[in-house]
Amino acid sequence: MALITSKKMFEKALTSDYAVGAFNVNNMEIIQGIVDAVKDENAPVILQVSAGARKYARPAYLMKLVEAAILDTGIDICLHLDHGEDFEICKKCVDDGFTSVMIDASKHEFAENIRITKEVVEYAHAHGVVVEAELGKLAGVEDNIKVSGAAATFTVPEEAAEFVAKTGVDSLAIAIGTSHGAYKFKGDPYLDFERLKEIHALIPETPLVLHGASTVIPEFVAKCNQYGGKIPGAQGVPEDMIREATKYGICKVNIDTDLRLAMTAEVRKYISEHPEDFDPRKYLSPARQAIHDMVQHKIRDVLNCSGQK
Ligand code: G3H
Ligand code: 13P
Ligand code: ZN
Numbered sequence: 001m002a003l004i005t006s007k008k009m010f011e012k013a014l015t016s017d018y019a020v021g022a023f024n025v026n027n028m029e030i031i032q033g034i035v036d037a038v039k040d041e042n043a044p045v046i047l048q049v050s051a052g053a054r055k056y057a058r059p060a061y062l063m064k065l066v067e068a069a070i071l072d073t074g075i076d077i078c079l080h081l082d083h084g085e086d087f088e089i090c091k092k093c094v095d096d097g098f099t100s101v102m103i104d105a106s107k108h109e110f111a112e113n114i115r116i117t118k119e120v121v122e123y124a125h126a127h128g129v130v131v132e133a134e135l136g137k138l139a140g141v142e143d144n145i146k147v148s149g150a151a152a153t154f155t156v157p158e159e160a161a162e163f164v165a166k167t168g169v170d171s172l173a174i175a176i177g178t179s180h181g182a183y184k185f186k187g188d189p190y191l192d193f194e195r196l197k198e199i200h201a202l203i204p205e206t207p208l209v210l211h212g213a214s215t216v217i218p219e220f221v222a223k224c225n226q227y228g229g230k231i232p233g234a235q236g237v238p239e240d241m242i243r244e245a246t247k248y249g250i251c252k253v254n255i256d257t258d259l260r261l262a263m264t265a266e267v268r269k270y271i272s273e274h275p276e277d278f279d280p281r282k283y284l285s286p287a288r289q290a291i292h293d294m295v296q297h298k299i300r301d302v303l304n305c306s307g308q309k
Contacts, residue, residue: 001074003066005099005130006252009044009078010171010207013251018304019210019242022046023295024082024256026053028065029284030263033291035069035077040292041299041306045075046100046252048082051089059096076309080132082254090120094129102173106134110159117167125168132252135163136175138212157198164206171207171252174199176245178212182221182234182257191241193248200249207251214257215239215302220265227268231261239302246304253303259291266290 009020023034025047038045047069049062057065066079080100081093090101103120105113117133124131136155155174164172177191178184200208216236224231242253270283277283300306 001070002076003070003097003099004076004078005128006046006078006080006207007130007170009046010251012308013044013246013305014205014207014249016308017247018308019246019250019253020044020046020305021295021298021303022048022080022082022209022252022254023259024048024050024053024254025062026057029288030259030291031065031069033288034295035073035075037292037295037299039073039075041296042309043299043303043305043307044078044309046078046080048080048254049093049098050082051085053082059092063097084120087116087119087123090131091123094124094127098129100130100132102132102134104134104173106137106173110163114163114166117163117169121168130170132171132173132209133163133167133169134173134175134211135160138175139177139179154192154195155199157195157202160199161202164203169206171209172203173209173211176210178210178237180212180257182214182216182231182236182261184212184216184237185235189235189238189241191237191245193244196245196248196250204249206249208249209252209254210242210245210250211254213237213242213253214255215242216257216261220258220261223265224261224268227265227272229264229268242302243304255298258294258298262290262294263287
C-alpha cells in the first residue's frame with residue numbers, strides 16, 4: 001500500500017488486452033467512490049488531478065485525501081497531474097509528492113513541445129517520477145466538424161516516434177478523434193484506428209494514452225435531464241471503441257465526464273425527491289455510491305482490468 005508510479009502498471013497493460021483507468025478527482029467523495037471500487041475489483045488505478053482540481057481542492061488537502069485513501073483501503077495509487085501546461089506546475093507536483101505528471105505542451109509547435117517535455121522529463125526522472133506528454137490536438141466540440149478537418153490535428157505516427165526518441169517520455173497521449181467533455185461527436189462517433197495501429201507499430205514499447213474517453217452514457221444524461229438538468233444532444237465514445245483501442249497500445253484511459261454525470265444525476269435525483277432534506281450527507285452518500293458503481297462498470301466492462309492489480 002503506497003503511492004506508486006504507473007511504470008509496472010503500464011508494462012503489464014502493454015502486453016495485455018486491458019487498460020488502466022485514470023479517473024479525475026476533486027474531493028473526498030469522488031476519491032472514496034473510486035478507491036472503494038478499485039479495491040472491490042482488485043484493479044490498478046491512477047487518480048489524476050487537473051490544475052483546476054488542484055486549485056479547487058488545494059494541494060495539501062488532495063495529498064492528504066490520497067494518503068488517507070491508501071491507508072483506508074490498503075491499495076496502491078498512482079497520483080498523476082492531468083494536463084500540466086508548463087514546467088512550473090509539473091515541478092510543483094513532483095515536489096508535492098505526485099508520482100506521475102503530464103506535461104501538455106501540445107498547443108506549441110513540434111520543436112517547442114519537445115523542448116518543454118524534455119525539461120520536465122529531466123526534472124521528473126531525477127525525482128523518480130514518470131512523465132506523460134501529448135502530441136496532436138484533441139478536437140474541441142466546435143472543432144469536430146468533419147473527419148477530414150479534424151484529421152489535420154491528429155497525431156502523425158512518424159512524429160510520435162521522433163518525439164518519444166527525443167524526449168525520453170514514459171507515455172504518450174495521442175489524438176485520434178476523441179475530445180474532452182460531453183459533446184464529442186456531431187454525427188456518428190469516429191476514431192482513427194488505422195492511425196492508432198500505425199503509431200503503436202512504430203513505438204510498440206511506449207504506453208499510449210487516450211484522453212477524452214468518456215462514453216457519456218445516455219442513461220445518465222437522461223437522468224440528469226429528468227431531474228432538471230439541461231444537457232441536450234450529449235454524445236461520447238462508444239464502449240466497444242474503447243475496448244478496441246486497448247488492443248493497440250492504449251494503456252491509460254482518461255475518464256472524468258462520466259463521473260461528473262453519474263454524480264450529478266444522483267444529486268439531482270435525491271434533492272428532487274427529498275425536498276425536505278438539507279443534510280449534505282444525504283445526497284453525497286448516493287452520489288459517492290454512483291461514482292463507485294460507474295468506476296466498477298468501467299473496470300469490469302470497458303477497461304477489462306478487474307483482477308489485474
Ligand atoms: O481534461 C480535462 C479534465 O476533464 C479536467 O477538467 O480542468 O475542468 O478539472 P477540469
Ligand atoms: P472526458 O471528458 O471524456 O471524461 O476526458 C477526461 C480527460 O481526458 C481528462 O484528461
Ligand atoms: Zn485530457
